Amino acid sequence: LTNLLPAKNGEEPTMQFLLEVVDILTNYVRKTFDRSTKVLDFHHPHQLLEGMEGFNLELSEQPESLEQILVDCRDTLKYGVRTGHPRFFNQLSSGLDIIGLAGEWLTSTANTNMFTYEIAPVFVLMEQLTLKKMREIIGWPNGEGDGIFSPGGAISNMYSVMVARYKYFPEAKTKGMSAVPRLVLFTSEHSHYSIKKSGAALGFGVENVILLKSDERCVKCAGRGLENTLQSLGYVPLFVNATAGTTVYGAFDPIDEIADLCEKYNMWLHVDGAWGGGLLMSRKHRHKLSGIERANSVTWNPHKMMGVPLQCSAILVREKGLLQGCNQMCAGYLFQPDKQYDVTYDTGDKAIQCGRHVDIFKFWLMWKAKGTIGFEQHINKCLELSEYLYNKIKDREGFEMVFRGEPQHTNVCFWYVPPSLRGMPDCEERRERLHKVAPKIKAMMMESGTTMVGYQPQGDKVNFFRMVISNQAATKSDIDFLIEEIERLGQDL
């Protein structure tokens, strides 16, 4: 090992080692796109912990040989999950974009930090330009405003709550939450749990995060529920989160309607577009976020619908200066005012982080490589695929849709009803048995390694499958495969 760089004469062994690693990685990439490869080779935790042949997770005192390190790399991939596989539909983030991958490899090689222009000049400017472009696409005049890339949608949503609080009650920063009136946050019951997590973390309390009733498609409900609640409430309504693309149903809250209420009651409007923000890139689908230009802040995760490798999430804020005001502590050792360059380019004091990973480059590089129209094509294609799926199963024997109507996003939610349950009337026994169907099919899928799709219960609905498509490698044949696989695995349940 000691013969790798920076060791003397380490150049040759280093190059050789890196090329061997790359060989492992490119083989993995090649196989990921090959449908004859399994999506995963499932093992239980205890199996992996006991150690597979030649693969031992335990750390030790003494170094291992470079040969063993290469074996470890191979095995780590072998026992993992191919999230780029055309038949991996398990999460909102899927796919393996080759340009994005190259961008991440470069990012790791550059191994720097976003806090100052000083050590990340190119990345800081790329971030600035890309955020501006995103604000233009949202529709804020001249793309003015502010923003920052954060380590994920949950943190981006947390930023929105922090900034809203700072805007209306700046004294909370210095004096804390006990110095301000009791503040409430609104979000729909189908919104992402990170709004509640933010409420808990930031000192509002989960009880002051009010979950508005809404139906599976959220249409109109969020708005009416909100107004009713506001009128009966004694506390100060601070913030409303409108979800653009709910996690399970892919529903879009009516932003314009909510924006009217926010204006009327002087509340901050945040749009959580972590999942649905990507639709802004599509002239065909962006109307689903109509009104987003009225938002005070927007969460938008390119690592979901736009296929950018993990992690890549932006929080965008319409009013300039709030992020900085809210978070700055002016640490002298990082943000010296007497540097030789224009220090307004230093981004660190806007962040709740100190060091911040470079998440921008892969996204910037993908944008360069695809152009805006490339993202549009990707989005349109994914939505066409989900429409194909919907049309295929909506009247198919053994399938029941969780909600009627064409999907607004790529989410298609359905039950598979095995033959044994098909004649049975809706009763407790049927519900109990149906509840167990999706987990059983999922377990068999994972054990056979052929495909992966998520399931969950929701409210009074028993476990159902949630299909989502963001993988550019997926085709109609993969959708067909999924349906047939569900039928194959589920027919005897």
Add this chain to the structure above:
Amino acid sequence: LTNLLPAKNGEEPTMQFLLEVVDILTNYVRKTFDRSTKVLDFHHPHQLLEGMEGFNLELSEQPESLEQILVDCRDTLKYGVRTGHPRFFNQLSSGLDIIGLAGEWLTSTANTNMFTYEIAPVFVLMEQLTLKKMREIIGWPNGEGDGIFSPGGAISNMYSVMVARYKYFPEAKTKGMSAVPRLVLFTSEHSHYSIKKSGAALGFGVENVILLKSDERCVKCAGRGLENTLQSLGYVPLFVNATAGTTVYGAFDPIDEIADLCEKYNMWLHVDGAWGGGLLMSRKHRHKLSGIERANSVTWNPHKMMGVPLQCSAILVREKGLLQGCNQMCAGYLFQPDKQYDVTYDTGDKAIQCGRHVDIFKFWLMWKAKGTIGFEQHINKCLELSEYLYNKIKDREGFEMVFRGEPQHTNVCFWYVPPSLRGMPDCEERRERLHKVAPKIKAMMMESGTTMVGYQPQGDKVNFFRMVISNQAATKSDIDFLIEEIERLGQDL
């Protein structure tokens, strides 16, 4: 572009493209370790924004060619900063570990997410085993406890405050900060600003983060200051942060002494070892953190002193269950209780994040490759180098130490006094002129691209250089070079 995977017959062009990217990256790696290469090729923001020859940061509608993408990759590296260069001393994180780099490349290729065992089985287990190992090294019995990797030390510190609050006032989670007594957090004035940021974000208010006076080495001061303050205080003391390795001075707070007070006053003890935690790996230096086994939580960033690529930060908690209790929201779509495997391995509900980047693999792989003793050797070597630097400049003409005595960590803080100021008595004019010396030398360093080292003022001390060493590529000759370079650039100021 459309001929890359998943395009039909995309395998060949994809492999070719990735190998061309790797060629750019390996060339960069090779040059990074070559001292005849510059550390950076400095340009002002407006220069890069106007566009360098063939390098344009603007994003457009239409795709670019793959050839241009390769040029963009080359130029992005060209105008960046080589943080792995043996003469880059600008941040606490420096160096480019080849094994860590390979680990990051693999991580990006796997492109998955830490929230469930389901989609990151190997990484989740690696995280669990590595955290246990770290807890053993801290000295908690049998390595019991909990922890998670977070997107950086600031977020890790934020976790510690959240968990402390949850332990003593669990109702804050549901009812918010207005339902609990006024709580105060203690930390030394030389601690990292993230404690204040956490106070602001989590609803305590910055005024309730009490900064304890301490000297440059923190010895004994934190403890006494704390007791005096506690006795005069009417509020509820919740939390004390003891810094193990301050950012500027590299000083270690007396943990044992602070732990006594925490026991006496029933307060949570957090040790911020983001910078100094790595010293636990060294039998020679770990005594500087003596008492850390009494902490309730510890922040420890392997991406700093241990040379792991960015980002890699752990928050470790002695009591099991608190992280989960504090953060869980039980989202049904991710954390189904009826999965086929043991779902206690799912980590997502411990986190304030939803998606979480895989930060563990590179660290695990480095540990495998170096062994525990490899990290020990690295730490010892860096501390020897800083001792070498200290001995070299402590009595050297034109250098003044900011604090006397051998450095506790690798931080060596000093003024360079140009000949024109050497005879001058300590007066306002001398202070003003000396204040400008470090920024001027730093600007010249960056423009000539030969080396980089940080500077800052602190309290009533005018700008001084802060040298830190965590780069395994640095040698005595690089320390010599830095000193000579400062003298060369500063002699006529």
